[in-house]
Amino acid sequence: MNLAIVGCGFVADYYLSTLPNYPHLNLLGVMDRVPERAEHFSKHHNVSIYDSLKELLEDDRVDIVLNLTNPSSHFEISKAALEAGKHVYTEKPLSIDFEEARQLVEIAEARGLQVVSAPCNLLSETAQTMWKALREEAVGKVRLVYAEMDDGMVHQMAYQKWMSEAGTPWPYKDEFEVGCTLEHAGYYVSWLVAFFGAAKSVTAFSSCLVPDKETDVPLDGHTPDFSVACIHFESGVVARLTCGIVAPHDHHLTIIGDKGLLCTKDSWYYRAPVYSRRRVTLRRKTFISPLKRNHRLVSPEGKSHLGSRGAQQMDFCRGVADLVDSIQNGRPCRLSSRFSLHVNELVLAIQNALEDSQTYHMQTQFEPISPMPWAA
Numbered sequence: 391m392n393l394a395i396v397g398c399g400f401v402a403d404y405y406l407s408t409l410p411n412y413p414h415l416n417l418l419g420v421m422d423r424v425p426e427r428a429e430h431f432s433k434h435h436n437v438s439i440y441d442s443l444k445e446l447l448e449d450d451r452v453d454i455v456l457n458l459t460n461p462s463s464h465f466e467i468s469k470a471a472l473e474a475g476k477h478v479y480t481e482k483p484l485s486i487d488f489e490e491a492r493q494l495v496e497i498a499e500a501r502g503l504q505v506v507s508a509p510c511n512l513l514s515e516t517a518q519t520m521w522k523a524l525r526e527e528a529v530g531k532v533r534l535v536y537a538e539m540d541d542g543m544v545h546q547m548a549y550q551k552w553m554s555e556a557g558t559p560w561p562y563k564d565e566f567e568v569g570c571t572l573e574h575a576g577y578y579v580s581w582l583v584a585f586f587g588a589a590k591s592v593t594a595f596s597s598c599l600v601p602d603k604e605t606d607v608p609l610d611g612h613t614p615d616f617s618v619a620c621i622h623f624e625s626g627v628v629a630r631l632t633c634g635i636v637a638p639h640d641h642h643l644t645i646i647g648d649k650g651l652l653c654t655k656d657s658w659y660y661r662a663p664v665y666s667r668r669r670v671t672l673r674r675k676t677f678i679s680p681l682k683r684n685h686r687l688v689s690p691e692g693k694s695h696l697g698s699r700g701a702q703q704m705d706f707c708r709g710v711a712d713l714v715d716s717i718q719n720g721r722p723c724r725l726s727s728r729f730s731l732h733v734n735e736l737v738l739a740i741q742n743a744l745e746d747s748q749t750y751h752m753q754t755q756f757e758p759i760s761p762m763p764w765a766a
């Protein structure tokens with residue numbers, strides 16, 4: 391399968407660092423609207439350049455376009471790629487606008503193609519282990535979930551020194567303008583909808599607590615930098631999800647069942663430990679046992695390298711590999727187009743809630759997805 395990348399920025403480096411895990415994926419070339427970006431990337435990674443999007447899309451050898459552009463460009467690039475007959479794997483979100491995202495899925499379906507969105511951390515050892523434990527009812531019937539995506543005061547950190555391996559700076563203006571909810575909620579929303587099925591509704595609040603972020607460049611708009619959402623799943627489970635860049639760093643996930651808690655520390659580490667703690671009764675007292683039971687991580691065969699920077703260890707190409715496998719085997723990708731759209735709809739509803747929102751009723755559905763073969 392032949393790939394081409396559009397967008398040679400910060401995250402593209404992380405894709406390249408885990409591409410060798412999948413030797414059957416062949417990167418034909420890359421392009422960026424900023425030619426120097428493409429040239430620098432091409433030199434660093436020894437890959438060919440397409441001089442324009444048109445040239446890339448006219449290359450009949452390209453099967454899949456990896457859309458690693460900024461979120462505001464996702465719709466335009468994915469649409470052009472689908473209309474050129476290519477499958478698309480896009481960084482999140484599918485689009486910054488729900489109707490545009492829906493349009494992408496409809497174009498893909500009309501043409502027998504797939505448009506699949508990151509994040510792919512649902513395919514991680516940690517998520518697959520948690521999902522297996524839930525199927526085995528390790529903590530009994532699940533009632534409630536607390537998911538935290540708090541990152542600490544990012545605007546006070548030395549983010550101007552954050553560089554990818556190839557020396558591309560972290561795009562802080564774009565990150566602040568897109569906002570932490572649109573950037574990060576999907577890391578847990580995708581797990582929750584896979585584990586508990588489609589969401590029925592979400593009641594959320596979002597707000598911008600630090601409007602100027604003390605940056606050296608003015609920011610467009612007041613994008614929320616804090617959100618809290620209560621998601622009601624059709625299965626009856628309720629999840630509270632918090633995203634923010636004000637409260638101290640906390641990426642815990644706590645799944646609360648009738649028999650105890652199932653927990654992990656961070657969805658950004660593909661091999662973060664998974665543990666449960668049972669609810670016990672001793673004489674007249676009922677409490678959560680302080681003793682942790684560690685669940686052995688299920689994992690794919692062979693050693694897969696994880697692209698890593700301080701705050702995360704992820705195999706960015708695992709979702710691309712699943713898309714390729716699904717095309718070759720005539721099945722939908724696990725992160726199917728409809729699954730990606732449902733995640734996108736939910737995340738946008740949280741981001742756009744602002745301070746006086748009504749309950750949002752979900753419009754989309756998706757076919758249930760199966761666990762990875764090594765976790766079944």
Ligand SMILES: NC(=O)c1ccc[n+]([C@@H]2O[C@H](COP(=O)([O-])OP(=O)(O)OC[C@H]3O[C@@H](n4cnc5c(N)ncnc54)[C@H](O)[C@@H]3O)[C@@H](O)[C@H]2O)c1
Pocket residue numbers: 396397398399400401402421422423424427458459460461463466467481482483558559560561564573
């Ligand atoms: N920065 C992170 O830590 C991080 C982590 C995971 C995922 N992501 C996601 O990855 C995507 C890219 O983020 P990034 O951090 O690499 O941003 P970036 O700004 O560093 O890179 C994006 C690149 O895309 C190019 N681009 C934008 N629009 C284009 C267009 N229409 N045609 C061609 N090239 C275009 C830009 O010139 C830039 O080089 C985003 O969707 C983001 O949410 C970012």
